[in-house]
Amino acid sequence: MITLADQLLVLVLLINFISLGTSRLIFSIRAVAAQGVILGILPGLIHPFSWHLVGITIVIIAVKGFVIPLMLGRAVRSAEIKREVEPFLGFVSTLLLGAVFTALSFGFAGRLPMLPEHQNYMFVPASIATLMSGFLILTTRRKAISQVIGYLVLENGIFIFGLLLAQAMPIMVEAGALLDLLVGTFVMGIVINQISREFSSLDTSLLTSLKEE
């Protein structure tokens, strides 16, 4: 089972590269949705069966894999934008940076003082790499929807880490993570709405005009 989990994590890493390298927003959203579904399956692979676990799996797959991507898709259609046109940093350089960070995170994870039973898994490096990818998307993209995608990827990274830490995840942690996600999406939704209404575009760099003098 663990080897299967590791293979799925590799898939997660590959999806990171997809969302780093593509300019098409819909494609990016679908990639993140796929990532969410994979993450929903993961707890079932590493923890013993319980109904609690089934509940978690269903909720995570529903929220990460369907609800949020559907909402984002609607936002993309209603805002009538298809592509991230001029990112702050080009797609190729972002991809390269993503590769560098992924390599770094493997190096970093190898040096972390971990329990011996966690030593050989890919959870920690995959988690850090996904986190870094999320940050990269957040910092390099201009459109508000890309920002939400970045946020989701970042959250997925944190989630992978949580999988490792919590043997049987306490309800508080799940609730916290899901609430985080909800609030984040909610806030970004408001941001998207407001930006497009004020500036009739979704460029977050226009937010500088809100700055206090």
Next chain:
Amino acid sequence: MFYARQGMFDPALVALAATLAIGFSGIPGLFLRKPGLGQKSSVVITIFASLAGLAASLQLLFNKTTTTYLIHWNLPFGSCELAIDSISAFFLMPVFLVVGAGSLFSLGYWPAVKNQETEPVLTFFYGLLASSMGLLLMARNGVFFIIAWEIMALSAYFLLVTEHEQKDVRRAGIVYLIATHTGTAALLVCFSLLAAQTGSFILPAAGVLSAMSPFAGVIALMAFIGFGAKAGIMPLHIWLPSAHANAPSHVSAVMSGVMLKMGVYGIFRTLTFFNDPPLLWGGILAIAGIASAILGIAFAVAQRDMKRLLACSSIENIGIITTGLGVAMLGVSSHNTTLVYLGMAGALLHILNHSFFKPLLFLGSGIVIHATGTREMDQMGGLGKVMPRAALLFLVGSVAICGIPPLNGFVSEFLLYIGFFSQLKASSLTYLVLLAPMLALVGGLATIAFIKLYSSIFLGTPRNSNATAPHEAVFTMLAPPALLAVLCLMVGIAPQFALRLVFPAIEAFYPQLATADLSAEYGAILGEMSLAGLLLLATVILVTLLWRWRMSLSNISSATTWGCGYQRGTNRMQYTGTSFSELAVSVFNGIMHQRVERPTIRGLFPSSTYCSDIPTETLLERVIVPVFSLVGKLFGFLHRLQHGLMHIYMLYIFATLFILMLWAH
């Protein structure tokens, strides 16, 4: 039958349920479209919950055993305990009483139909404020305490900025927010150190910690700063006057009558942790208390805004309470049981009394504001003739707060006076007697302040003819202050029973007292006082009746009040509140500055002109504002970091994370 029921209903559970019910009472109103329904349901729930809670807390006060409830909360801060001992029960009483009264008052004062935008939010946060105060009194876990404390602070903020379209209100809100978070910062330090001392976040039981350990002093100091900022002890009071003045009146009543007491409760609770407090602690409390009392009332005398005056007088009353607490602590340190008893009884009784008469006055000021539309005393006058009931209630509150018998303010101050004098013949702590003249000064200044308040609002003739025609208040606005006025009178007439309410809390604070029969001794003294009070009341009633009878016999010709015999006195010829208090204010020129703007008058026939004087607070204007603006300038360079580019903000976080990761190697 009553006793049979006692087994079924645990009073602690009733109190907890009442607290939660009040907290949730405002929620339906947020979702109901039709205005008014939410408010009415919330008022009904709040009143019933308050009555249940009041009964439960009275029962808990006399319970010897304390029930402890555990919340399973999965947070890494230890188990979350809730318990109501007699100290908590004592402080719960004002919470339920004032919240219930204020809720009923809001029906007439802030009707939903006229304030569709603000009412649901106001009602919601009002319940939340009350509920959080109840929960923090029950909390026995430091983290849970802080959570409840923050909910209280924030809901008070949202209540305060109800009328946020006004600039003054927003400013008051910001000042309050800064002050309260400074306090919370100190409390975080305090509770973290406590946790470090005891090994868990569970609040220690009474007398467990030694005051001689190196951290004890820091814990006590941080508690004093954190809780003192909420209670409004000088010099941490800066937020208080503007916050109380700008909140809706029933909110001011709760803030002043109850929320300030939460600060006192915090200090009180922290002091119970230590078993051998040094003399210094009591000394600091007593001095800070008496200084707050004198300065607070001096500020009050100078105010023109009636709610500001009441707010400053809250600082004074908190000062008196703190003085009593300080005296009691001096007693604990010197193992002097009499001093502990008198100081504590005075302080606790004054807490109870203040939660009767201050909400009474704030609600009364609400009635006046509702009727006239202004808070400026110099714009009012002659309201006693149009709203006699409100005037009578206001009078009762004013007499009570000045400490004049036979009302309740006198009783608690009397106990403090006996406390001060009790050490006159002892070998140590003789200097306590010096506090007596200071308290007397406070009483005198309070009398000036409240004569100014009452007479410029209710006596004389209207000073501003532009004011809309004032009207007597509706029943829902008169009933709550009337209830509070009756309570003031009851405590004043029968102080020995009020003393019984206080005793369990004192006993919990200082268990050695249980053996002493001081309570009976002073109960007897107060019993005699109650006879004198009754006699006085009877005389007042008799003289009034005689006067009425005499008046009915003769012809009455009415003239302008304070017309000084002039046939055609105008309303501009009477004293204003400001002119009445000018002399008293000038005595305190150093700490309380009266900025007078006088016009220059030229020529033999000068044109009409105006003179105004504005009370300014030296500490705020000369010290705190300059310090803050200096800090603002020094940290101006940080503004460059805040440029509004979201990506770069993200980059900051990213860079921090990256550096931390590298650091780990």
